[in-house]
Amino acid sequence: PEExxxxxxxxxxxxxxxxGWGAVSLLKKLDTENYNVIVISPRNYFLFxxxxxxxxxxxxxxxxxxxxxxxITRHKQAAVKFYEAEATxxxxxxxxxxxxxxxxxxxxxxxxxxxxxxxVVSVGAENATFGIPGVRENACFLKEIGDAQQIRKKIMDCxxxxxxxxxxxxxxxxxxxxxxxxxGPTGVEFxxxxxxxxxxxxxxxxPEISDKVKVTLIEALPxxxxxxxxxxxxxxxxxxxxxxxxxxxxxxxxxxxxxxxEAEATGPDGKKYTEILPYGLLVWATGNAVRPxxxxxxxxxxxxxxxxxxxxxxxxxxxxxxxDIWAVGDCAVSGYAPTAQxxxxxxxxxxxxxxxxxxxxAIEDHIHDLSSTLNLKxxxxxxxxxxxxxxxxxxxxxxDIKPFHYTHQGSLAYIGSDRAVADVSWLNGNxxxxxxxxxxxWRSAYLSMCFSTRNRVLVVIDWAKSKVFGRDVSRE
Ligand code: FAD
Ligand code: NAD
Numbered sequence: 001p002e003e004x005x006x007x008x009x010x011x012x013x014x015x016x017x018x019x020g021w022g023a024v025s026l027l028k029k030l031d032t033e034n035y036n037v038i039v040i041s042p043r044n045y046f047l048f049x050x051x052x053x054x055x056x057x058x059x060x061x062x063x064x065x066x067x068x069x070x071x072i073t074r075h076k077q078a079a080v081k082f083y084e085a086e087a088t089x090x091x092x093x094x095x096x097x098x099x100x101x102x103x104x105x106x107x108x109x110x111x112x113x114x115x116x117x118x119x120v121v122s123v124g125a126e127n128a129t130f131g132i133p134g135v136r137e138n139a140c141f142l143k144e145i146g147d148a149q150q151i152r153k154k155i156m157d158c159x160x161x162x163x164x165x166x167x168x169x170x171x172x173x174x175x176x177x178x179x180x181x182x183x184g185p186t187g188v189e190f191x192x193x194x195x196x197x198x199x200x201x202x203x204x205x206x207p208e209i210s211d212k213v214k215v216t217l218i219e220a221l222p223x224x225x226x227x228x229x230x231x232x233x234x235x236x237x238x239x240x241x242x243x244x245x246x247x248x249x250x251x252x253x254x255x256x257x258x259x260x261x262e263a264e265a266t267g268p269d270g271k272k273y274t275e276i277l278p279y280g281l282l283v284w285a286t287g288n289a290v291r292p293x294x295x296x297x298x299x300x301x302x303x304x305x306x307x308x309x310x311x312x313x314x315x316x317x318x319x320x321x322x323x324d325i326w327a328v329g330d331c332a333v334s335g336y337a338p339t340a341q342x343x344x345x346x347x348x349x350x351x352x353x354x355x356x357x358x359x360x361x362a363i364e365d366h367i368h369d370l371s372s373t374l375n376l377k378x379x380x381x382x383x384x385x386x387x388x389x390x391x392x393x394x395x396x397x398x399x400d401i402k403p404f405h406y407t408h409q410g411s412l413a414y415i416g417s418d419r420a421v422a423d424v425s426w427l428n429g430n431x432x433x434x435x436x437x438x439x440x441x442w443r444s445a446y447l448s449m450c451f452s453t454r455n456r457v458l459v460v461i462d463w464a465k466s467k468v469f470g471r472d473v474s475r476e
Contacts, residue, residue, distance in 0.1 A: 006079075007036040012117035014354065015097060017087045019043050019069045021340040022122035022329030024451075025347030026354075032078040034358030038114060040099055042086040044069050047145060048455065049340055050446055053189040053414070055148035057155070057197035058471040062145050064458035067451050083114070087123065090297045092322055095119075118324050120350060121297070121311060125288035125330040125338065134256030139284035142186055149476075151283060155194070156475035158280035159202060162209055175280035176213045179261055181253050182285035183219030184226075185413045188236060190283055191217045192416025195243045199417075201471045215245045216277065218263060220252035225421070227337065227411055228432075232421040235434040239415050251275065256282065288338055294331045309333050315403030316353065317346055326350055336406050349404045356401050363395045412442055 007013065014035035016023050024046045027039065048065040055062045073080040089098040095117070101110040127143055129135040140154065141147045155178070161167070162175040178194055180187045195215050203210040217224065217240070223233050224247060240247055248265065255262040261277045290298070290310055297311065298304040303321025304312055311327040312320045313334050319325040328334075328350060329343030336342040370388050374381060410424030420442035421434040433441075443463070450456045 011036050013038060013115060014118045014120070015040065015114060015116040016120045016122065017041065017097070018122040018124060018329075019046055020122060020124050020329060021046075021049070021343035022124075022347040023120070024069075024072060025344040026120060026122070026328070026350045027072060027076070027080070027347075029348050029351030029355075030076075031351075031355045031358065032076040032080055034355065035118070037076075037078075037080045038116075039069065039073065039080060039082045040085055040087055040097070040114065041069070041082075042084065042102060043144075044082065044084045046072065046451060048450060049143075050449070051459065052142060052145075052148055053186070053193045055145070056142065056151040056190060057193050057201075058152060059193065059196070059466050060459055060462045062148060064455060064462050065450075066145065067455055071452070087293050090119070090121070090293060090300075090325075092119075092297065092300060092325060095324070116324075118354075119326070121294065121319070121325060121327040121331055122329050122343070122347065123291050123294060123331050125310070126291050127284065128287045128289040129284065130286070132253060132255065134258075135284055138256050138258055139181070139282045141284055142190055151190075151281070153475055154281050155197070156473060159206055159209065159473075160475065162212070162280070163206060170278075172209070172212055173214075174259060174278040176209060177277070177279045178213070178215045178281045178283075179277060179279040180215070180217045180283045180285065181261070182287065183217055183221070183224030183247070183249070184285060184287060185411075186285035187217055187219070187283070188224055189414050190285065191215050191240070191245050192243070192414055195245050195416045197471060199243070201473060204470065205473050216248060217245060218248045218251050218253060218261070220250070222249050224249065225413065228413070228421060228423055232423060232432050232434055236413075236415050236421055239417065239419055239434075243416050245416070248275075288330055291331065297325075307333055317350060317404055334404070341409060342406055345406055346404060353401060356398050360395060360398055363391050363398070367391050367395070412445060414439070414442055 012035050015038045016026060017040050019039065019041040023039065030037065045066040045068050051060050051065045054060040055065065069082055073082055083099060084103060085099040085101050087097050088100045096113045096115050098111065098113055127141045140151050142151065158175045162172045180191045198210065198213045202213065225233050225236055237247060250266040251263045253261055253263045259278055261279055261282060263275045264272055265275050266272050294311060298307060301321040310331045310333045313327050313332050314320060317326045317328055317332065317334065319327050328346035330338040334346065367388055370384055374384050377384065408425055410422060412420060412422045414420045418439050419435055420439040422438050422441060423432050447456055447459065450459055
């Protein structure tokens with residue numbers, strides 16, 4: 001149990017920053033007997049991000065995709081300490097992390113230092129806005145539970161405000177215009193969920209406005225979902241057309257105000273023109289940016305000076321320019337895309353590496369002890385020498401740990417109307433598929449990925465509830 005956490009002075013302090021995909025995969029496979037393990041994160045739960053877009057409309061309830069970190073740590077071999085706090089500074093010279101309790105309730109102690117011998121940075125990334133004016137003040141993001149709750153509330157606020165007595169037709173049109181910026185998987189999945197909600201529920205509950213609702217997806221590049229194959233991009237675009245989601249490609253948002261989005265669009269003749277779109281709800285999903293604590297660490301290490309998108313790591317995920325800091329997931333630049341799949345494989349790799357390192361140290365100590373007895377017991381020399389040799393053989397086998405290698409299992413995205421697209425590598429081949437069956441596959445894939453049995457059960461109940469009774473349109 002956690003109360004019994006007593007740092008053992010004979011063990012190294014292993015500090016893990018974050019409770020996301022990277023950190024939790026590491027924690028799950030780590031043998032915590034070998035280290036004093038300390039987890040620090042402002043969030044005391046793991047969040048199953050693939051189902052976050054479904055929370056914005058209530059297809060899935062938010063608590064169904066959260067798993068308390070303590071339910072993960074409590075099952076570990078040795079106690080793990082958890083501090084709900086944000087790491088605000090990593091001093092890699094003195095090996096100390098400054099942590100701040102930034103929650104609403106603070107005690108007399110709300111800022112302190114945590115020393116480490118080994119550090120894993122798995123703090124993820126923040127939302128990129130590229131400094132575009134008005135975004136932070138006016139747009140919603142879609143990264144955390146609070147974001148999904150805010151979006152859910154705002155959607156219904158737009159609907160109720162649009163039906164307010166004597167609202168003008170222009171204002172109704174603006175309020176019911178839902179604009180999504182960023183045609184990556186986050187933007188696409190959210191637009192699909194949103195359209196489902198309008199088609200399946202709002203139409204039933206508030207029929208008078210249902211034909212006035214409009215969803216627009218804006219993307220700067222020539223097409224959406226750039227990581228998917230051409231065939232699936234086309235399938236997504238034609239499905240969106242059927243769903244009446246407008247896609248505006250080659251359109252880059254330059255400015256946002258309280259009620260409009262200003263974009264630079266490129267016409268078929270290659271000419272650029274400015275478009276102003278009034279909106280009721282704006283969701284911003286243009287990818288990742290480096291968190292301040294990571295940027296600050298990068299600025300302290302000369303070997304990181306050319307890295308822009310995060311901490312550059314070597315093939316063992318060691319942060320370049322250090323020897324006792326590792327980085328995984330969205331805050332690391334390891335040559336792979338910033339996805340949950342990559343983060344979780346990196347986390348599992350580090351667990352194997354750390355378990356091996358602990359074993360290696362134990363064997364090295366044993367060899368050292370045997371060598372000392374060699375001189376003391378010359379009569380047993382042959383026997384001891386044999387044991388040393390066997391231990392050295394074992395050590396070589398263990399030390400032969402291969403660098404991190406990522407195995408891509410495929411990309412999967414929900415696109416609305418009970419359809420999904422999947423680029424899956426299977427039996428050494430790649431195949432691209434879209435449609436209703438893919439959607440069933442999408443659902444079963446997510447269920448098998450959902451972390452605990454409790455989460456699986458909750459998500460299935462939510463899916464059934466929203467199918468049978470419709471989604472709940474009350475504004476909390
Ligand atoms: P995260 O999971 O973001 O975890 C970061 C952790 O660090 C959090 O616990 C956070 O609270 C904590 N933290 C933040 N700042 C600090 C600090 N200063 N100190 C300490 N802790 C801190 N990927 C897929 O592969 N498939 C999908 O279907 C998919 N769907 C997605 C849907 C959405 C809506 C989003 C937003 C992302 C999706 N992704 C998906 C991407 C995936 O979620 C990320 O790549 C993944 O979460 C990265 O894992 P991570 O551990 O690096 O970061
Ligand atoms: P992304 O980086 O994949 O896409 C962002 C998009 O926004 C880009 O296509 C970019 O061209 C566009 N953009 C940037 N600035 C713009 C502007 N000013 N105006 C218009 N468009 C602009 O971001 P994401 O979708 O949030 O995904 C982040 C990561 O998470 C990716 O690695 C993604 O693969 C992963 N993810 C995966 C899934 C899934 O597998 N189902 C779901 C969500 C996220």
